[in-house]
Amino acid sequence: MKRISSIDFIKFIAMFFIVYIHSHSFKEVDLFGIEGDRIDFLIDTFARFGVPFFFMVSGYLVVKQVERKGGGYFPKYVGTLIHLYVAWFLFFFLYDLVMVILDKGFKSEPIIEYISTFLTFDIFYYGAGHTQYHLWYLLAATWAMILFALFYYFGKIELLLVVSFILYVVGLFDQSYSGIYDLSLESRDGAFFGIFYITLGGIFGKYQSHFITISRRFKPWVWALVFIGFSLLQVVEREITAHGLDGNSGNYFISTILVAVTLFMFIFSMPNIGEESLVNKIGKNTVGIYVIHTVIMDITNRLVDFVGLSVIREHLLWGLLFTPYLFIVSYLIYMSLQRLKPKFG
Secondary structure, eight states, X not given: OOOOHHHHHHXXXXXXXXHHHHHOTTTTOOBTTBOHHHHHHHHHHHGGGHHHHHHHHHHHHHXXXXXXXXXXXXXXXXXXXXXXXXXXHHHHHHHHHHHHHHHHOSOHHHHHHHHHTTOSGGGGTTOOOGGXXXXXXXXXXXHXXXXXXXXXXXXXXXXXHHHHHHHHHHHTTTTGGGGTOOOOSOOSSIIIIIHHHHHHHHHHHHTHHHHHHHHTTSOHHHHHHHHHHHHHHHHXXXXXXXXXXXXXXXXXXXHHHHHHHHHHHHHHHSTTTTTTSHHHHHHTTHHHHHHHHHHHHHHHHHHHHHTTOGGGGGSHHHHHHHHHHHHHHHXXXXXXXXXXXXXXX
């Protein structure tokens, strides 16, 4: 089946908002009497569809590839995820080590203290902290995809969808619903978070023709409006759970499921958005933006503080331009690295 180009178009948008989640570019920008924290809360909450969408895309595309190439595609895909994680783990390990030396000098104590933070098995499941905190996604996708492959081989992904949904709900009590009961367990991982959306995407792949039939009963603008409506519901849910119930801010919510499903239905109802466009070209390479954007952000923030211009974070232009700047520069640098790879291969 022909590639659905709308997926790449939405990947572009989703990655832009993921970069915003990390940049918080409006956090210190007060606008028309509205505090920056409040603006940031609204944008950050809307942006929460991004990571679930990428998990869903992974599940969907892997199922379509397995249908074409056979079950051997699973190890190949998992191998790609592991290779990405190891390569960028090492890059960020060295980067942060250099930053420690620049900040505190070439002294044994801070260097040993930094290295000791990696002497834990958590780096194989949750990932590491420091500037590479975002690489948790690659590990979550890896472990979740291994589990998904097992259920797929035995023809039980429908069962996995039910099991993973239960885990997802349980995980909410470490996330947004911790104000009701604090699970005290890290649930932003493959088991409580990633596996549900990967399986959901796999269901969309397995039963694609049925979902396409349903999606095209309505105009794309209807699905777009429903997406906006569920996104507003997500804002309300986060407002209640984070502020009303005093829970953790949370990475995902119950309504996030509705937002992600609706987005896929929109894609199926209008599959050719941005075909052959620059947006879609960038959308195909969003993994590069994801892995590299935090180091661009860290360097930029360090330079801003070094030259004594931290006050610009309160300016409207910072709020408007910092995230696009990170997005574009990350893409350009990653693509430049990709062009250089054959020369060092």
